[in-house]
Amino acid sequence: MGNDIDLDGHVIIVTGASKGIGLGIARHLADLGARLVVTARKPEALEALSAELDGRGTPHLARQLNTTDREGAVALAADTAAAFGRIDGLVANAQTFLSVTPLEEITERNMDLLLDTGPKGTLWGMQSVLPYMREQGRGRIVTMGSNAAINGAAGYGPYVSSKEAIRGITRVAAREWGPYGVTVNCVCPVSVAHRAPANPEDDPVRAAVFAETFKSQPIARDGDAANDIGPIVAFLLSDASQYMTGQTLMADGGAIMRP
Amino acid sequence: MTTRAGRRVVVTGDTALAEGVAAGLRELGALVVLLDAAYETEDDVRAAMEAAGDALGGGIDQVVHSWVEPALLDAQVFAELSEETWAIACEHTLEVAWWTARQASPALRETQGSLVFLVPTIGMAGGAGYAMLAAVAEGVRVLAKGCGRQWGTTGATCNTVAVAPHHWTGDAAGAELTRNITLSVPAFGGQGDAASDLAPLVALLADDDAHFLTAATMVADGGTWMGL
Numbered sequence: 001m002g003n004d005i006d007l008d009g010h011v012i013i014v015t016g017a018s019k020g021i022g023l024g025i026a027r028h029l030a031d032l033g034a035r036l037v038v039t040a041r042k043p044e045a046l047e048a049l050s051a052e053l054d055g056r057g058t059p060h061l062a063r064q065l066n067t068t069d070r071e072g073a074v075a076l077a078a079d080t081a082a083a084f085g086r087i088d089g090l091v092a093n094a095q096t097f098l099s100v101t102p103l104e105e106i107t108e109r110n111m112d113l114l115l116d117t118g119p120k121g122t123l124w125g126m127q128s129v130l131p132y133m134r135e136q137g138r139g140r141i142v143t144m145g146s147n148a149a150i151n152g153a154a155g156y157g158p159y160v161s162s163k164e165a166i167r168g169i170t171r172v173a174a175r176e177w178g179p180y181g182v183t184v185n186c187v188c189p190v191s192v193a194h195r196a197p198a199n200p201e202d203d204p205v206r207a208a209v210f211a212e213t214f215k216s217q218p219i220a221r222d223g224d225a226a227n228d229i230g231p232i233v234a235f236l237l238s239d240a241s242q243y244m245t246g247q248t249l250m251a252d253g254g255a256i257m258r259p
Numbered sequence: 260m261t262t263r264a265g266r267r268v269v270v271t272g273d274t275a276l277a278e279g280v281a282a283g284l285r286e287l288g289a290l291v292v293l294l295d296a297a298y299e300t301e302d303d304v305r306a307a308m309e310a311a312g313d314a315l316g317g318g319i320d321q322v323v324h325s326w327v328e329p330a331l332l333d334a335q336v337f338a339e340l341s342e343e344t345w346a347i348a349c350e351h352t353l354e355v356a357w358w359t360a361r362q363a364s365p366a367l368r369e370t371q372g373s374l375v376f377l378v379p380t381i382g383m384a385g386g387a388g389y390a391m392l393a394a395v396a397e398g399v400r401v402l403a404k405g406c407g408r409q410w411g412t413t414g415a416t417c418n419t420v421a422v423a424p425h426h427w428t429g430d431a432a433g434a435e436l437t438r439n440i441t442l443s444v445p446a447f448g449g450q451g452d453a454a455s456d457l458a459p460l461v462a463l464l465a466d467d468d469a470h471f472l473t474a475a476t477m478v479a480d481g482g483t484w485m486g487l
Contacts, residue, residue: 004263004466171485178446178482218411218473231468240463243456245446245482254411254474257404258487 005231005238008033011084012237013076015067015125016094018045020194021144024225025091025233030058031226032234037080039065039094059084067094067121077128087132089140089237092122095162097195100155100205110158118162119169126173130182139182140237143170147188147213147252155205163188167248174246183245185236190214190252191223219253228253263462264288267315269308271295271359272325276377276426276453280323283458290315294326304358312366319366321465324359324399325377328352331395332427334388349391353398360406360417371414373465376403377457379424380484383476384440392427400476407474416473418464422457423480425450437483446482 012029016022018040026038026049036058040046043064050062061083065072080087096117098110122143133139148156149163167186174184192210200207214220223229232251235241250256266289270281273295281291292311298304312319330348356376363374381389382396399419406417424440425433433450451457460479463469478484 004462005468174446174482174485175444183446183482218408219471220411223471228471231466231470232472235463235468240459242459243447243451243479243481244460244477246485247478247482248487249472249477250475251471253471254407257407257474 005032005234005240007234007237010034010088010237011037011080011086012089012091013037013039013080013087013125013129014091014093015039015065018042018049021189021191021225021229022091022093023049024191024227025093025230027226028230028234029237030056034058035084036060037063037076039063039076041066065094067125068116070124073124073128077132081132086136087129087139089142090125090129091142091233091237092125093144094121095144098156098158100203101157102155103157106157111161114158114162115165119165122166123169126169126184130177130180133182134177134180137181139177139180140241141173141182141184142233142236143167143184143186145170145186145188145248147190147250147256148209150188150256150258153209155209170248171246178245183236183241185241185244185246186248187229187233187236188248188250188252188256189223189225189229190217190255191225191229193222213255217253217255221253223251223253263466265290266320266462266465267318268292268321268323268465269294269311269315269319269363270323270325272327272377274325274426276422277325279453280325280377280458280461283454284462286454287458287462289462297328298326298355298358301358301362304355305362308359308362308366318370319363319372320370321373321375322359322363322367323375323377323461324356326352326355327392327395327427331389331392334428334432335391336388337390340390345391349394352395353402356395356399356402360402364410364415367415368410368413373469374403374406374415374417375461375464376400376419378419378421379427380421380440380478380480381424381436383421383486384484386424386436387439388432389424389428389436396421404474411473414470416464416469418472418474419476420457420460420464421476421478421480421484423450423483426453441483441485448481448483451479451481
């Protein structure tokens with residue numbers, strides 16, 4: 001597959017990069033020649049990713065980070081700038097997920113967990129990289145929303161509310177930081193293979209949501225994190241998107257066609 | 260889907276926007292035919308598309324449609340619009356968009372190519388005095404969604420790029436319309452340069468990298484309208 005997006009040498013932070021969509025994005029950005037800073041909560045997964053990036057010859061830092069840790073996010077940005085001299089992009093991907101739970105059964109802890117790791121974690125990351133991007137006069141921030149959130153998928157109350165909050169923050173940041181040359185956009189992917197139940201009977205509600213989603217898509221399949229979602233994120237990190245900000249891009253094979 | 264060098268592109272429209280996007284695509288290495296004529300019938304569109312394909316060496320990788328009937332670009336009080344004006348301006352512009360999609364379809368299916376419609380953001384946000392232009396913009400966006408759904412299995416894609424209204428209405432009217440589009444501060448504002456801000460985005464939509472984007476609306480208006 002040919003690539004026309006040039007991210008060679010760009011310094012990009014990808015949070016939650018050790019699995020799922022974050023891992024696919026990191027791999028695609030590595031293919032494009034970016035220098036990466038990757039984070040994950042679990043050291044074993046992070047070590048595996050770091051070893052893979054070593055094997056690819058991708059200059060990188062690997063840092064254990066819980067996205068709720070605001071001081072950790074600040075330290076991560078400082079470490080990135082110290083190691084590479086700049087921060088070109090942030091892919092604020094990390095977020096804890098919650099299994100299907102009816103609204104009437106959601107606890108305060110459920111909500112706090114999703115809001116702490118979702119919009120608050122995203123904001124801490126954005127705040128941390130802003131000073132560097134502002135000084136550079138250029139920056140690209142990509143946040144992660146959800147197709148399920150826009151549709152209001154049943155059983156995903158905390159997740160849906162956290163993802164829509166991220167889209168709200170995205171738009172505000174775009175307006176506030178546009179004058180600094182920083183764009184802030186959101187991607188809503190469909191790439192669920194890593195979350196789909198191996199046996200649909202184990203989680204019929206979730207299996208039904210996934211099956212219905214694929215059925216309605218013009219490109220009627222799950223998105224591949226590296227080859228389908230990664231290029232769309234890369235576009236938003238590139239100069240080709242320099243006049244787009246505050247927008248949501250659906251990376252869902254055409255499932256949702258709003259607005 | 261192709262790489263940009265030597266990509267065969269047809270751009271429709273007789274505005275500075277069409278010329279600017281064509282110039283920007285050429286700077287990126289594409290071969291571009293600019294179709295700036297008006298069309299009366301679908302046969303006119305078919306003939307123009309065939310001639311463009313021949314001029315490009317026998318194939319088309321991307322079609323960028325921005326043509327509108329010039330009468331759409333004049334501010335008019337909606338309540339005073341005549342049925343005749345509506346038919347000549349609004350309906351005919353939609354017809355030409357539909358004909359363009361239909362006549363571009365065989366070539367784009369063959370190349371797994373890209374159809375891009377350029378529209379003003381006032382379709383999504385409304386624009387006093389430009390009801391027909393707004394209606395056309397929304398009609399075209401629905402057409403793009405239909406094409407996207409129908410072409411999904413062929414590898415051809417169809418997307419819309421929504422840009423600042425200035426490109427159609429001129430600077431003064433565009434600025435007024437933009438003030439009404441957003442209740443908050445635009446991130447960048449302005450209208451964007453067709454060659455350097457918009458053409459790279461149009462080019463991206465024909466890249467391999469964009470193969471999973473179809474039926475989408477890319478808003479490139481400097482962060483003014485953020486409705487999705």
